[in-house]
Amino acid sequence: MTRRSTRVVFxxxxxxxxxxxxxxxxxxxxxxxxxxxxxxxxxxxxxRPSPSLPDQDLDESAMELPSGSRVEGDKQLGDEAxxxxxxxxxxxxxxxxxxxxxWLADRSPGFAVKGSNVHVITCPNVFYKTLLDKVSSAKKRxxxxxxxxxxxxxxxxxxxxxxxxxxxxxxxxxxxxLDYTRGSRGExxxxxxxxxxxxxxxxxxVFLYHTPTLRGLVKRWLPPRWNEIIGLQHMKIYLFDDxxxxxxxxxxxxYFTNRQDRYLLIEDSSEMADFFDSLxxxxxxxxxxxxxxxxxxxxxGWNIHPSDGNQEEFVKQAxxxxxxxxEEWKQSNPKRLLAFLQQPSxxxxxxxxDDTWIFPMIQMGALDVFMDHEATCEVFRKAPFNxxxxxxxxxxxxxxxxxxxxxxxxxxxxxxxxxxxxxNGFLGARGFAGGxxxxxxxxxxxxxxxxxxxxxxxxxxxxxxxxxxxxxxxxGLWFYPVGAKLPMLTLVGSPxxxxxxxxxxxxxxxxxxxxxxxxxxxxxxxxxxxxxxAKPFSSLEIVKPERSVxxxxxxxxxxxxxxx
Numbered sequence: 001m002t003r004r005s006t007r008v009v010f011x012x013x014x015x016x017x018x019x020x021x022x023x024x025x026x027x028x029x030x031x032x033x034x035x036x037x038x039x040x041x042x043x044x045x046x047x048r049p050s051p052s053l054p055d056q057d058l059d060e061s062a063m064e065l066p067s068g069s070r071v072e073g074d075k076q077l078g079d080e081a082x083x084x085x086x087x088x089x090x091x092x093x094x095x096x097x098x099x100x101x102x103w104l105a106d107r108s109p110g111f112a113v114k115g116s117n118v119h120v121i122t123c124p125n126v127f128y129k130t131l132l133d134k135v136s137s138a139k140k141r142x143x144x145x146x147x148x149x150x151x152x153x154x155x156x157x158x159x160x161x162x163x164x165x166x167x168x169x170x171x172x173x174x175x176x177x178l179d180y181t182r183g184s185r186g187e188x189x190x191x192x193x194x195x196x197x198x199x200x201x202x203x204x205x206v207f208l209y210h211t212p213t214l215r216g217l218v219k220r221w222l223p224p225r226w227n228e229i230i231g232l233q234h235m236k237i238y239l240f241d242d243x244x245x246x247x248x249x250x251x252x253x254x255y256f257t258n259r260q261d262r263y264l265l266i267e268d269s270s271e272m273a274d275f276f277d278s279l280x281x282x283x284x285x286x287x288x289x290x291x292x293x294x295x296x297x298x299x300x301g302w303n304i305h306p307s308d309g310n311q312e313e314f315v316k317q318a319x320x321x322x323x324x325x326x327e328e329w330k331q332s333n334p335k336r337l338l339a340f341l342q343q344p345s346x347x348x349x350x351x352x353x354d355d356t357w358i359f360p361m362i363q364m365g366a367l368d369v370f371m372d373h374e375a376t377c378e379v380f381r382k383a384p385f386n387x388x389x390x391x392x393x394x395x396x397x398x399x400x401x402x403x404x405x406x407x408x409x410x411x412x413x414x415x416x417x418x419x420x421x422x423x424n425g426f427l428g429a430r431g432f433a434g435g436x437x438x439x440x441x442x443x444x445x446x447x448x449x450x451x452x453x454x455x456x457x458x459x460x461x462x463x464x465x466x467x468x469x470x471x472x473x474x475x476g477l478w479f480y481p482v483g484a485k486l487p488m489l490t491l492v493g494s495p496x497x498x499x500x501x502x503x504x505x506x507x508x509x510x511x512x513x514x515x516x517x518x519x520x521x522x523x524x525x526x527x528x529x530x531x532x533x534a535k536p537f538s539s540l541e542i543v544k545p546e547r548s549v550x551x552x553x554x555x556x557x558x559x560x561x562x563x564x
Contacts, residue, residue, distance in 0.1 A: 112354035115516025128256035150252030209233035383412035397498035
């Protein structure tokens, strides 16, 4: 797989960066999506060849698992002068690729960070330990955005850790943003779980986002759990002082123990922490506020009820608030780029401080905000011929635009990883929810048949994550440039690349571009680790009796596919 370096352009501003070292918090396996161009990936144990897939009718036993600066004058990142630092081939390959990704700076605020400050967490228990450690060390702010807060022993310990920090640090501010419907489900729920915080200090605040599309008779008649299909707060942001942990994992027991996800911790980045802290505050502004008596009220300064008020006006004002916030942060990009350009042009990459760029994207379809969706489509289109994209999603239901772009427009190779029915979190659920794993199998079959019918099966392969006693919730993407063995771009966050992510839920995702070889190696190890538990989704697999889809599930998909 090939690595490339990254360049960001604003008008006539040109930025080139070279990556330095990074660190990883290990201890398990994590899942993601990656782009790679050759068929190999490097792991701690050495290179592992990716499978050659002439078609997917082959016997599975014969198939291998997939692999896991300043620019002087008018010179640009891909120019020869850029390579005078003496970097290795991987860095040069990545540097050549940077020009394809400068459009990100036109779409999003950009944050320059040291690759050594980016940590790849690889298992749930380390994710939980990191949360505890960061909560305990926080002195000025804790901002948490998640779908919900669980009510088990581990979650109680996390709440107590927050309480202890508030007691030790009088200036500490705590803000928690959750979803209204999921956070209110049942009598013992996220709201009751967080009451001790609200009763302890006025510095602690809890907010519940209520989608404006859940209203009227639909809200009145849909019972708990069912009302969650309309739309959710799905962002996963865990912020402590100047450190930001972006993930797809919620704050609940399974996500701390045996549910595979992805987790990226960026430390000592005050600007990016300010951005995400402000984002949480912006969404909280048009969400319900919870008090110490577990009562809900609208925030001061916001007078449109999300379900009883005028929907059009709610969407208009909420969208305006988010777009204005985002554009304001984008305006500061040139200043950061100019500062980045002050670095000497001919230095070893190991001495360059900011060798990694992070572009946060947001997606709020219910508010008519589609930044992440548009950027993801562009990533698929920009991935060149012979590069590789490794894509993971816990819930396989790609939108028609994603499908058309991957199958019809893109020329890159794709390895798509999804949850096996036995690794689906809904396996064994009661009632309608129990058919969800079969529903995702049906959607995967349809995509598989689409790929084959268009003759793209040599370019696009599908895989399923299956691991005893584990479920799969990982999502994101790794991009491997042509000829590179290490990824240079990764997408990490909450979107599952499905209709819900695009049109119903609130999502956020990081687009991280790095020339830091150490960080690229850790991202590659992350990808390789999760694919170690992959088995091919082939024509032999989909005809097995246990993969048959009940007729009632087929009927449900016809009607409710856009709710998955």
